[in-house]
Amino acid sequence: MSISSNILKAFLGLSIASSFALASEINVYSHRHYDSDKLLFEAFEKKSGIKVNVITAKAEELVSKLKIEGANSPADMLITSDIGNLYEAKEEHLLQPIVSKTLVENIPAHLRDSDNEWFGLTKRARIFVYNPEKISEKELGSYLDLSDPKFKGKLLTRSSSAAYNKSLLASIIANHGEAKALEFAKGLVANFARDPKGNDRDQIKAVASGEGDLAIVNTYYLGIMLNSKDPKDVEIAKSVKRFFPAQKAEGTHINISGAGVTKYAKNKENAIKLIEFLSSPEAQTIFAEANYEYPANPAVKASGTVATFGTFKEDTLPLAEVGKYNKKAVEIATKANWR
């Protein structure tokens, strides 16, 4: 045994080990910050033997980071909790098309990109929460109706820079045109009970406290409050009523969490495997149970608390359209003085 053959062996061993390490891991940039995701990644690791490495940050930051890093980026996959940034990532050529029969089968067409560069994984509906003593269900209809002067001094929502409001306004632009959207935004602002502040939970509390009568919020925050360890949260969430808007029109606006494979992914195959896993009934059930979101895979039913909200007609406008108008939405909100 010569020394050189030993070195050769060691070198081979090392290179095999490193190529193995490369083949069996995946680097994820994720904007989702839920414990359910950690469970899902663990389940995937167990099942596939592929190690999932994660960095979480804000979606805009992750997109900027991908852009600056370019071909040097270690990321294989991007997950955001809003359509706007996924759309932006595609526009900036940071993603690549995925060929996957499983994903096309699992995710409905309006929840994925037409070029298959991103796929929706969970849905959140943007609904109304209202005080039944002040507002009757009959008065409620579509989002656009909120600009009616009869709601003067009654409406609550967080700032227009929150991704969920941005996407809602973008969907209104896509469905009804810019002029209508501006009219809506102006009417909404005129009807505000107070300046937008706080998060979704604070809006629900403000309805309960009588500061306003109706708030625009995401369904899953209601789910979180109804299952809170803080009895006051539960009491408050129970004291308000839910309304799914636009049932006689385009349907309730939904936003998605979604994922795509980055353009320079070094572990492309693994990334596709992970997204496929996340769209599977097994993973979709965990999404639905743990964070009160709606599964994107129609084969999986909403569960627990969320199921009690009832079924509803959702806006099936392709989400790419919503993404397209995201920046326009910020412009319109600014014009309408919606802070």
Next chain:
Amino acid sequence: MQKFKYLLAPLLGLVISLPIFSLVIYFIAQGDFSMTSINLSELLLYTKNTAFVLFGTAFLVLLLGISTAFMSARFEYFGSRFFSLIFVLPLAFPAYILGYSYVGFFEFHGILATLLSQPKVKLDILNIYGVTTILSFAMFPYVFILARVSFASISSTVVELVSLKQLSFCKAFFTVYLPLAYPAIFAGLVLAMMEVLSDYGTVAYFGVDTFSVGIFKSWFGYGNLNEAINLAIIMLLMVFSMMLAESRLRAKFRFISVTHSSKKAPKVKLKGLQNGIAFGLSMLISTFTLFIPTGVLLYWFYLDFNTLDWSSLTYLYRTLSLNILSSFIIIALAFGMEYASRFYPSKLGVISHKLSILGYSIPGAIIGIGILLFTNFIDQSFGKVVLGGSFFALIFAYLSRYFAASIGSVENGFSKIDKSIDDATIVFGTSEWGRIFKVYLPLMRPYLLSGFLILYIDLAKELPATLLLRPFNYDTIAIRIYELASNEILYKSAFPSLLLVLTTAIAVLLLNSKFVRGRR
């Protein structure tokens, strides 16, 4: 060699401000100086709000910081030792957590309402006054920590002079004690102000549009990172010119430095009514700045107790190991820079000194982008990933952003060392290293420790740069708190927040202990 020493301070400053230079170079290279998304009336609103929050916070921070520092440094009263620990702790709260806990306290069906059994009782603090108050609660310890060391080192000669001249307490305070502590107070105030300028989370939650909200609106709203960087650079220029103006001002008012050679004045023992007033005041301040928010967190902790997530302990371990390493590096460089500026001064050194602390005034996420631009430039020149996603990048970001947090304390310490000591060490022919280790480091110990403490706390709760730059799977406790809070499960963020406060309390105790401080 001697020539090189004169370049030491400028070089250090240059390295530390590299991320800012990267931003400026990027800014120029892009050639895109337009402000298309943010209009003039918005800019005016941001400026107005920023000014209000800034000056409001400055006033309250000075009021709270100076009074607590003076009380605990000069007087002995019931609980004074306890309070000197307590006054540091609000700094351990990320400001937005302090905000959340106060909202939880005052909101409809909130904790106050429950305590009073009056569900209707609520106080809406989500406004500009609320955010100003919360930020000053979170920031006053900067002034407290730095000014306390200064007040405590007032020599007995000064006190004797005051009593010889028969000055009234007020007169003595404003004409003698306060000016003596001016560098320290100012250093603390600058930290508080810069942190207020860079805060995004708290002001956004409270619905107050400040300059940093504008920066993020460009970036997050319009996806226009260029414009966000442009705005950040405008902010930098304003802070830079303010600092230059201050140093001119300070040059006019050369304060007598208090030498370490003289004996420190003993604390005054308060009795009777004075004792009661000092205790009452301390109690009042700590109730609002610490006890109420901690109480809220303890209540949330209690609600969450059965479903507690012990993984927070892992996050804590990571935070501390990264934190202690980074703090040592930063404080050592701060000492090096101040030492070099004192013995090998140059005009370039003065400018680079000012540049090196600018990082503290712009949002951490923007500094993070500066680091990304820089590390990516290096990676690209090597043709492979060398720095990207490494701890080096993260620690560099901390250095660049938090250098200001340590330098103020170190600068203040050096200003208290009489020039005659410099001359003496040179006359006695001690070697450079000998003089650093045998003379300056020991003399600087309390100042280095307070600088270390501020760094330690700042880094433990640092969020934006860590979010952007940390290696894969390396979550810190601040990130854990952020994840839970942004999921709006506030009660779950109580446990990691309390852990953060607890480790800070331990750090303060340790740094105050004779074991670390040695005999004074």
